Amino acid sequence: MPLLVVKFGGTSVGSLDKIRRAAKRVGVEVARGYDVIVIVSAMSGKTNELVNWVGETSPLFDAREYDAVVSSGENVTAGLMALTLQEMDVPARSWQGWQVPVMTTSAHSAARIEDIPTENLNAKFDEGMRVAVVAGFQGISPEGRITTLGRGGSDTTAVAFAAAFGAERCDIYTDVDGVYTTDPRISEKARKLDKIAFEEMLELASLGAKVLQTRSVELAMRYKVKLRVLSSFDEQTETSGTYVCDEEEIMESNAVSGVAYSRDEAKMTLISVADRPGIAAAIFGPLADAGVNVDMIVQNISEEGRTDMTFSCPTDQVLRAEKALQGAKAEGSINYHDLVADQDVAKVSVVGIGMRSHAGVAAQMFHALHAEGINIKVITTSEIKISVLIDRKYMELAVQALHDAFELEKSA
């Protein structure tokens, strides 16, 4: 029988009523002739409660015990979902991660799935089970202990199951009805995308669009899992949700598919650095060693053997960055006059696989920002993305201006 993987996030299973509604969706797929693997999150709020208990008990907790405690929320939902399906006369049973087993690395709280043997579930499908309800977010380490995959990990569980079982599709039910050209809270012209390429989704996910865990998109791209994001609260129609798919499946595309933003960026500037060959390595080596995720880098033109070096990093890594650079200065490996951190910045990005074939996207972007009097502090580009750092107060204006400039309210 053809197989679907269907994942419900915490808000979609936040009460017995919502579990019932989710189960009905699954029932529809079963009636259509699909066997279904349902991946469930914990009921909304439950994981936070457990995480808080662990934090209160032990601030520097043993991650193995954290995982043992925090994984319990998904087990509850899995059992309740199986019972709900049984009440609807759908043959179903629940599976905890270790029962499948979902085999992961030993990196507790941030484990990676290594293998999902299909024998146990397939044996039950062969016996007539129509739905396997699997607790998301969790697995078992080679040492036989429970692991978790990090926040949002149930998305990754879902995609990994879809890959392992060769599912026809992986549907991610959440509290939004798809992926938008930008955040609808910022631009009322934001339009739901029917399709988006894996690469674009990856850029959007890592740029702060919180629809899917980044790792789940990477996995889907690698294993060519057809992914769909849709709302568990709306009626399903032909055009429900957003397909995340291979570039080839997107016939026609705009130059730009979406505008993303992030407030969690800080700009750091090293003023008057002694410029010499190897200075970049001398600066960014210690930062990497300190675990600072440097994003954008700009080096000014050197004058009289000195230059300014600017980079951006997440705001919560500013202290770590300062410490690393002061240490390098104290050791004498770099030399600068001053180090200035500016946390009053934001990053705005345009993303689109269409950039590869459309020339002049960068120029169009800079022009649109200039027309609004927005000064660009730093620029980075990739093949399908252009990001700029601007004053935070202009963030919403920039998003709206770019959405207008690239006419994202119109479909391709």
Next chain:
Amino acid sequence: MPLLVVKFGGTSVGSLDKIRRAAKRVGVEVARGYDVIVIVSAMSGKTNELVNWVGETSPLFDAREYDAVVSSGENVTAGLMALTLQEMDVPARSWQGWQVPVMTTSAHSAARIEDIPTENLNAKFDEGMRVAVVAGFQGISPEGRITTLGRGGSDTTAVAFAAAFGAERCDIYTDVDGVYTTDPRISEKARKLDKIAFEEMLELASLGAKVLQTRSVELAMRYKVKLRVLSSFDEQTETSGTYVCDEEEIMESNAVSGVAYSRDEAKMTLISVADRPGIAAAIFGPLADAGVNVDMIVQNISEEGRTDMTFSCPTDQVLRAEKALQGAKAEGSINYHDLVADQDVAKVSVVGIGMRSHAGVAAQMFHALHAEGINIKVITTSEIKISVLIDRKYMELAVQALHDAFELEKSA
């Protein structure tokens, strides 16, 4: 190293503070040189919440899914307890039932422990772990699914671990400070017993004293596990709690150790049964087939070939009993004029291994009840117990009168 098993009930781990207090008790035993296996219940209220969710989802639930859901509460406590001990620098880790593994029958929701292999825990004790925190109430079936042991099952988990690991003692921490001569809410003269024999505890447990699960006492008796019941809220002293132990360890004993009562009894009378050889089998066979737990039986003297037959059973089985007897009458296997159920009764019992060597206990009991004008409806006796069925309104009075008559406020 010598080993203790220590069990904490739901009220003893009902909050992070209470878990901390419980962990301190464990720390004291570790400091004394013991390795400790800690068995934990779910935080008070959690199991009820989960049970209610299951009931609301599916009134006639799949017991396998019930077990998967309901067992999660103990896993949370186990992890939190391990973290708390680690914070106190006590090397500890948590174990879920399937990790030990606690091997049980497949009778979901009422499984019996079949085996507890000691290898996994002992390997960790050998590596320097001092405390194994084990989620109580749960195990794993031969099919690899999670099972639970029935309400109060964590007591049984504790005793089974004590037996399997040859523990020096099994301490059951609860919200009362021991076993009393009777319920202190009924008689203010109730006295905490320092020691009680397994057989007496069994009679008291099955008679409604809710301190220990009956099965745990049976297990302790069979494997000679030295059991102690004590409060997790009081200071520990030399005479803390009550030891449940072999008869031989109790040097001197009163004729009666305790007075127990139960409100959940009903008296059923078959009026004017046609008396003939085999009539008892014809009556109680169908009752047994219907799952009715008949407790006391009285047959009146037969007059003119007819007799009255009276028995008692739990109140919630009255309907089932009526149905079974009406069925037998319809089939013609028994014949009676009327069937009368009286739910307005209570059972009061005196229990004591001393009865074996003290004559006249029954006479003394009947005399004490008669002196208060309490009419006895039915009587049963065992070697160490005498039970009477009386009008429910006299229950408290009877308990107090018997407590006085046998001078239970005085120790032996």
